[in-house]
Amino acid sequence: MEILAAAELLIPKLGEAKLHTEQTLGHKVESIRDEDKILFHRHIADLHRYSKDPDALPLLELAGPRHKLFFNPSQTRLGIVTCGGLCPGINTIIRSIVFTAYQYYGVEAVYGFRYGYSGLNPKVGLPPLKLDLDSVDNIHALGGTILGSSRGPQDAKVMVDYLEKLGINILFVVGGDGTMRGALDLAKEIAKRQLTIALVGVPKTIDNDIAFIERSFGFESAVEEATRIIAAAHMEAKGAVNGIGLVKLMGRESGFIAANATLASCVVNFCLIPEAPFKLEKFLQDLERRIKKRHHAVIVVAEGAGQDLLPDSKSTFDKSGNKRLNDIGAFLKNEIVKYFTQKNLEANVRYIDPSYAIRSVAPTGDDNVFCLMLGQSAVHAAMSGRTAMIVGYRNDHFIHLPMTLVTRFRKKLEINGRTWKTVLDTTGQVDYK
Known part of the structure; x- marks a missing residue:
């Protein structure tokens, strides 16, 4: 506090x-x-x-x-x-x-x-x-x-x-x-x-x-629109063999939209946010277990999540002074495809990045x-x-x-708070550290 x-x-x-x-x-x-x-x-x-x-x-x-x-x-x-x-x-x-x-x-x-x-x-x-x-x-x-x-x-x-x-x-x-x-x-x-x-x-x-x-202001509207996008990703995932719907949402340093849209949609299996670092191998193993059991999955990832997993790049900043982020969505899609190919398992990834559509x-x-x-x-x-x-x-x-x-700092989602605990309970995901 x-x-x-x-x-x-x-x-x-x-x-x-x-x-x-x-x-x-x-x-x-x-x-x-x-x-x-x-x-x-x-x-x-x-x-x-x-x-x-x-x-x-x-x-x-x-x-x-x-x-x-x-x-x-x-x-x-x-x-x-x-x-x-x-x-x-x-x-x-x-x-x-x-x-x-x-x-x-x-x-x-x-x-x-x-x-x-x-x-x-x-x-x-x-x-x-x-x-x-x-x-x-x-x-x-x-x-x-x-x-x-x-x-x-x-x-x-x-x-x-x-x-x-x-x-x-x-x-x-x-x-x-x-x-x-x-x-x-x-x-x-x-x-x-x-x-x-x-x-x-x-x-x-x-x-x-x-x-x-x-x-x-605008946060509630963003969550509502994101929820519709997640529902579409869910349908895409269920409509394909071992379908995986992957949705990247806004959230440079804070996972409020990703977490709340996850709860609102009730169909997300994995929610990844900047405040909760994860190990890629553990996540992929859990995703494999989910696909073998249910044959489809929905993943929501905030844009600032998993930046430590991506290849190092020279930091650049936009005109507002924000650090330019690497594309965690494209990275995850490639890693998921590569992982399932190595396992000789079919996986059909549907990657959606609706950020600009949601903002407008x-x-x-x-x-x-x-x-x-x-x-x-x-x-x-x-x-x-x-x-x-x-x-x-x-x-x-x-x-x-x-x-x-x-202007002192940016607010972050409390990972020991009720919202994030409810996300974990709802998705069934574990701590991927």
């Missing part, structure tokens, strides 16, 4: 919020008080650590509308930028921000910066789109992002210059941990210039691996609800003058977290 000091959860602010919401907006608002907080920890054993110093107990700010605003809505311009890989629900986030900004607050304008951080560099990017209610009305039913996306940073000084030139008061950044590190650079440059520009992040990771939050699907209904509330929470936080923070979900509440926290 993470050990945090109370001070680490304090949210930076641009200054004192002085505008009374009801007077400014002209309607009654059910607001959340700043002192309304929840416990960071859930278990009593974690709380016992603070019994001698209750003031050190880490508490989380609740997300939601505030009684006082920092920005005057009618004089406020908002910007939105989406970065990194695609993920179900990005468009719903955009729509929620735009609708909340116009309908709830009545802001002056909302701009969408195109193709990630490059859209904040006028020398390399396209001009921003001015977003209104009509232009985003139906985008929640679409996959992808109407703003486009890209990987890689831009010079913080150039981006802040552009924000100043356009008169942007609030920037919403939708992206993963690499994107948030770029946002922190932006926040530092803004603070250095003593500008009143709020920066609020909406964490985006289809792998559900953002630190300190329990659920990231439209969100489920529940993910749409989740994205709607995340977008609203982001706007409420920004209008109150909070900055260098993200909105997230923890302990059954939408909350605020400092942006510095979510």
Whole structure:
């Protein structure tokens, strides 16, 4: 369990919020008080650590509308930028921000910066789109992002210059941990210039691996789509002599999608994830026993699993700073074919890599609800003058977290936890170490 000091959860602010919401907006608002907080920890054993110093107990700010605003809505311009890989629900986030900004607050304008951080560099990017209610009305039913996306940073000084030139008061950044590190650079440059520009992040990771939050948007949609792919692999496996359906899913460092899709499908016999290293020979022997007994098998492997088994290669990195992975799916397919050939056993491997198809699907209904509330929470936080923070979900509440926290590390599936134990029980696989 993470050990945090109370001070680490304090949210930076641009200054004192002085505008009374009801007077400014002209309607009654059910607001959340700043002192309304929840416990960071859930278990009593974690709380016992603070019994001698209750003031050190880490508490989380609740997300939601505030009684006082920092920005005057009618004089406020908002910007939105989406970065990194695609993920179900990005468009719903955009729509929620735009609708909340116009309908709830009545802001002056909302701009969408195109193709990630490059859209904040006028020398390399396209001009921003001015977003209104009509232009985003139906985008929640679409996959992808109407703003486009890209990987890689831009010079913080150039981006802040552009924000100043356009008169942007609030920037919403939708992206993963690499994107948030770029946002922190932006926040530092803004603070250095003593500008009143709020920066609020909406964490985006289809792998559900953002630190300190329990659920990231798009994850549920990814699991649902992956489950359909696994069902197809199962049918392919059963339709062939000694058929083996092999599905590679997303999960660079964390196996949340692979594990949850395994449980949802109920047909997977082997689930391989980055957090649980395995010995290839033991795995292949168990696969052979399965084929001899049932004549078909389904394997789900996360993209980051088994990287230690592949031939060494010089490490390279993508524009987001992520290490490029070797293709564990293709490797396993070749090793399975080779192993069964040596055993003089027929095996028909059907290898499916649906990663891009899964990333681009439209969100489920529940993910749409989740994205709607995340977008609203982001706007409420920004209008109150909070900055260098993200909105997230923890302990059954939408909350605020400092942006510095979510860039510390990536969340991983606990191999001694209930989810992974249930995977082992459901598949019947053993520890392949």
